[in-house]
Amino acid sequence: MNEEHVTTLLLRDGVVLLGTALVLVILFRRLGLGAVLGYLVAGALIGPQGLGLVGDAEGKLGIAELGIVLLLFLVGLDLHPSRLFRLRRDIFGFGLAQVVLCGVALSAFLFASTGFSMAAAIALGLPLALSSTAQVLPMLRSAGRLSTPFGEKAFSILLFQDLSIVPLITIIAALSRAPADPSAPPGWLLAVYTVGAIIGLVLFGRLILNPLFRLIGGLGERELFIAAGLFTVMTAAAVMEALHLSTALGAFIAGMMLADSPYRHELEADIEPFRTILLGLFFLAVGMLLDLNAVAMRPVFVLSLAAAVVAIKTGVIFVLARLFGLASRQAFALGLLLSQGGEFGFVLFAQAKAAQLIAPEAASLFGAVVTLSMATTPFLMMLSRRFVNKKAADRGDLEGPHAGAEGSAIVVGYGRFGQTVAQMLMAKAVDVTLIDNAAATIDRGQDFGMKVYYGDGRRLDLLRLAGAETARAIIFCIDDRTLSRDELKTVMSAFPHAAILVRAYDRRSLMSLSGLDLAASVREMFESAVLMGRHALEAVGIPAEEIDRVEDEYRERDAIRLELQSQSGDLRTAKNMMFRPGNPMEEIKEG
Numbered sequence: 001m002n003e004e005h006v007t008t009l010l011l012r013d014g015v016v017l018l019g020t021a022l023v024l025v026i027l028f029r030r031l032g033l034g035a036v037l038g039y040l041v042a043g044a045l046i047g048p049q050g051l052g053l054v055g056d057a058e059g060k061l062g063i064a065e066l067g068i069v070l071l072l073f074l075v076g077l078d079l080h081p082s083r084l085f086r087l088r089r090d091i092f093g094f095g096l097a098q099v100v101l102c103g104v105a106l107s108a109f110l111f112a113s114t115g116f117s118m119a120a121a122i123a124l125g126l127p128l129a130l131s132s133t134a135q136v137l138p139m140l141r142s143a144g145r146l147s148t149p150f151g152e153k154a155f156s157i158l159l160f161q162d163l164s165i166v167p168l169i170t171i172i173a174a175l176s177r178a179p180a181d182p183s184a185p186p187g188w189l190l191a192v193y194t195v196g197a198i199i200g201l202v203l204f205g206r207l208i209l210n211p212l213f214r215l216i217g218g219l220g221e222r223e224l225f226i227a228a229g230l231f232t233v234m235t236a237a238a239v240m241e242a243l244h245l246s247t248a249l250g251a252f253i254a255g256m257m258l259a260d261s262p263y264r265h266e267l268e269a270d271i272e273p274f275r276t277i278l279l280g281l282f283f284l285a286v287g288m289l290l291d292l293n294a295v296a297m298r299p300v301f302v303l304s305l306a307a308a309v310v311a312i313k314t315g316v317i318f319v320l321a322r323l324f325g326l327a328s329r330q331a332f333a334l335g336l337l338l339s340q341g342g343e344f345g346f347v348l349f350a351q352a353k354a355a356q357l358i359a360p361e362a363a364s365l366f367g368a369v370v371t372l373s374m375a376t377t378p379f380l381m382m383l384s385r386r387f388v389n390k391k392a393a394d395r396g397d398l399e400g401p402h403a404g405a406e407g408s409a410i411v412v413g414y415g416r417f418g419q420t421v422a423q424m425l426m427a428k429a430v431d432v433t434l435i436d437n438a439a440a441t442i443d444r445g446q447d448f449g450m451k452v453y454y455g456d457g458r459r460l461d462l463l464r465l466a467g468a469e470t471a472r473a474i475i476f477c478i479d480d481r482t483l484s485r486d487e488l489k490t491v492m493s494a495f496p497h498a499a500i501l502v503r504a505y506d507r508r509s510l511m512s513l514s515g516l517d518l519a520a521s522v523r524e525m526f527e528s529a530v531l532m533g534r535h536a537l538e539a540v541g542i543p544a545e546e547i548d549r550v551e552d553e554y555r556e557r558d559a560i561r562l563e564l565q566s567q568s569g570d571l572r573t574a575k576n577m578m579f580r581p582g583n584p585m586e587e588i589k590e591g
Helices: 002-030 035-046 057-064 066-077 081-086 088-114 118-128 133-142 149-163 165-175 187-219 222-242 247-257 264-289 292-297 299-323 328-337 344-354 360-375 377-392 416-426 439-447 460-465 485-494 507-512 526-539 544-568
Strands: 409-412 432-436 452-454 473-476 499-504 520-523
Touching: 002 035, 002 264, 035 264, 035 360, 035 377, 057 264, 066 133, 066 222, 066 247, 066 264, 081 088, 088 118, 088 149, 088 299, 118 165, 118 344, 118 360, 133 149, 133 264, 133 377, 149 165, 149 247, 149 328, 165 344, 187 222, 187 247, 222 247, 222 264, 264 360, 264 452, 264 460, 292 299, 292 360, 299 328, 299 360, 328 377, 344 360, 360 377, 409 416, 416 432, 432 439, 439 452, 460 485, 485 499, 507 520, 507 544, 520 526, 526 544
Parallel strands: 409 432, 409 473, 432 452, 473 499, 499 520
Antiparallel strands: none
């Protein structure tokens, strides 16, 4: 009976959570306020402090934090080690300066204005220096800004903030007034654990993950890819959790180790739905944790503190961004973008409460401050876009997705047909992304210095991850007769700007494509067969000018037949136009 009751509660909670989220997220998106704010309001509405329809917010938050882990894994997939090395100045320079200066400024503000002790002010101010990775990174990725100089600065800061969790926990432990926990490792040992875990994850990726995905790719089972991808993320997170380190950092390193893998796009496409659902649940849980009573009892204090956090962080980040080379508009936009409190603030406030540095009421109060500051993010993002876009319009050197992908093409299928198409594009320095679902083809491509990604190129999500939204051409070179008219119409509808070119398996396949607005469709054997026919005529002694006339006549008749066959749907239509015994081409009469 208890098990049935638990199942009933889970189902009821799921219906309430998803139903409320659907309504409010759709409403907030229609109002242009973003999905995150919709999730936060939905959580506050149905949570214990609201209508009380759903409980156990902390338990749901613990599960939903897997969304942050998956997010950092996907970010790691997009970050090649060479790119990480290139960003080292921004990560360890800009990121370190942001955490330290924002933490000091906020701690000093709290100490001067609230009456907290110095230790309590530090324990509250340092966590407030962190920003919301779960909000900012998805927004940058969906807007296509993650690879721009602006996006790379934001990412570098967020990455260092995640790295800083260990030293911040160590600082709070050093200030602790509570009896020491004998089971907790000292700070220096945590640092050793961090270095050892990073080295172990790197070796795990090189020696185990890539061979594992190569094996699964050879089997062609998508379900195994999903299972292997989630296993990778969970293993990395579990190792870091066991060492009292950041689970998100472990997932990021695991993703980065697969950034050069040919299976990167397939992994992104398979894990993205789980990341989206869990991040939505995360923001629902954050909204449920919002202590409305604390806000109602001291509304001016909470609102003014949230505003102060936003203002102080914006000002500090603006100054630092100017020092690190951003123009004034972009520096201000970056300050607005990272001005909110972050999800790791809740973790550090709990640490401070356990260390007896702050009272439970203060932890609830500052949890509300973080949540309210996170609720300002959609509005600040709209404001930051105005600054970034206005400045970007004056510059032509940004690595934005449209500029960076100009002239690009996606070749789906890297067999004997696709190889020729790809090489001809590369001959004119066109940026080509290659996709194939055969592991052997991927391995052969690597032997010749070609980067071929694993995946089913007919899937919209995988094409989108491969850059289809900015590609100028998508060329289907697969020899699979199951590429349907409906699939092509879906691709054409999803990416209307891209020219779609298709390799048709045979005449029937070409007939099925009739009426589609394709840039080109080619029967895979037609041109090679015509060329062989020319050689055969030459071998039996036909003059060159007659060979040219035969080819022209054949092509003309074939085109007319194909059009009539497509209209009738019958392959036997206009069969009298075929050359056959007793029906040769008419001779040219002389004189």
